[in-house]
Amino acid sequence: MSGELYRDTGVVLRTYKLRESDRIVVFHTAENGKVRAVAKGVRKTKSKFGARLEPMSHVRLLLYRGRELDIVSQAEAVEPLSPMLSSLDRASQGLAAIEAVDQLSLEREPNPQLYRMLVGVLRTIATTPSTLNVAAFYWKLLANEGMRPELDRCVRCGETEPETPLVAFDLNEGGVLCRSCRSGQAISPGALEVMREILGGRLVTALAREESPTTHEVASLATRALEFHIERRLKAVAMFETH
Numbered sequence: 001m002s003g004e005l006y007r008d009t010g011v012v013l014r015t016y017k018l019r020e021s022d023r024i025v026v027f028h029t030a031e032n033g034k035v036r037a038v039a040k041g042v043r044k045t046k047s048k049f050g051a052r053l054e055p056m057s058h059v060r061l062l063l064y065r066g067r068e069l070d071i072v073s074q075a076e077a078v079e080p081l082s083p084m085l086s087s088l089d090r091a092s093q094g095l096a097a098i099e100a101v102d103q104l105s106l107e108r109e110p111n112p113q114l115y116r117m118l119v120g121v122l123r124t125i126a127t128t129p130s131t132l133n134v135a136a137f138y139w140k141l142l143a144n145e146g147m148r149p150e151l152d153r154c155v156r157c158g159e160t161e162p163e164t165p166l167v168a169f170d171l172n173e174g175g176v177l178c179r180s181c182r183s184g185q186a187i188s189p190g191a192l193e194v195m196r197e198i199l200g201g202r203l204v205t206a207l208a209r210e211e212s213p214t215t216h217e218v219a220s221l222a223t224r225a226l227e228f229h230i231e232r233r234l235k236a237v238a239m240f241e242t243h
């Protein structure tokens, strides 16, 4: 209902300029999914919001529900943003995480699991530097979207290791393939092992890995898989809307 005040907690995904001193802030919230709200006077030097509405900020909110845009009435930091901004690596990992969530979050469609995952990954990035933070997050996002890749048997013939080495990964097929069925791109045994760690409850082991060609392989595959999923989903939505 329009005009109603409500509380929620959210993470700022991005902001953009509205008028002279106002901004529109896009949140992924715990209870209301994606929310767009006007923060009045936020660009003034003495704004009541201070720096609490910057991308990656985790804030407790009091909002007025509007017809199109809500209005931020209060914003209070749940945790400080400063650790995220303490190194370029952390900041860029954090930005990659919120960008992915921005793509997956839907307006006013509650997705508390996505909220919990986002808060969790931002805390991990702030406290536990790892070259695989973002890649692991992407694979877990995909699994959460019902796109968990098959890593243990060939998606075409069903053969398993060690008798049949699994050597390829195909985004279209949603998993790994053996030598005779291979399509998509090659995957190294090391990268496959790291992906099994990430998706098989051994995340800590995966995150402790040193940066290497293997971690790069996992990271680039994660990015491609997420892009592939988002593109397919956007197309599906577009098709749905024209029919």
Ligand SMILES: [Zn+2]
Binding pocket: 154, 155, 156, 157, 158, 159, 177, 178, 179, 180, 181, 182
């Ligand atoms: Zn096969």
